[in-house]
Amino acid sequence: MTAELTLTVSRTIPAPAARVYDAWLNPAVLARFMTTCEGGPGARVTNDPRVGGSYEIVMRDGDREIPHHGTYLELVPHQRLRFTWQSPHSVEGSMVTITLTPEGDATRIELRQDRFAHEGARDGHIKGWTAILQQLAAAA
Structure with a gap:
């Protein structure tokens, strides 16, 4: 395993x-944009959006379900x-870190x-993340 590997999109x-x-x-809203690269039906999502809270996202790819889950570690509004x-x-x-930077009326x-x-x-x-951000642009 190469733990030092990271990605940024x-x-x-x-x-x-x-x-x-x-x-x-x-x-x-999360269910609408958390899809597989091929798109498809929205995910099944449950979450407890607070630091220490958990989430579960089950993406669907045909008849196959792909579960994702984790814990919120940091939530700095906006x-x-x-x-x-x-x-x-x-x-x-x-771990996933999302940073938002306002750019006029966009982010x-x-x-x-x-x-x-x-x-x-x-x-x-x-x-996968590139496709998800593309779906987010349409959903947000």
Whole structure:
């Protein structure tokens, strides 16, 4: 395992930072943009959006369900979210940090994920997170 592997993806979302931040914590909105790279039906989402609270996101790919879960570690309204990330394709200790920067009426989002088993896993996550941010731009 190469724990030092990280990824960073970013995108400008045509919405204010408050709306983008809230989208990551509102289960109905989160369900709309947390999809597989191919899109498809929305995810099933439950969460307790507080530091120490947990979340569960079950993406669907045809008949297959892909569970993701973790714990919220840091929630700075309209600026930053940090949470653990556990899925069939992640390793123990994987963490996601989302930083929001207002840019006029839009928001620049930078998403960083730490810890991958190998470069292929990291590259697959880059593809997945890029698709998710594209869906977020439409949902926020």
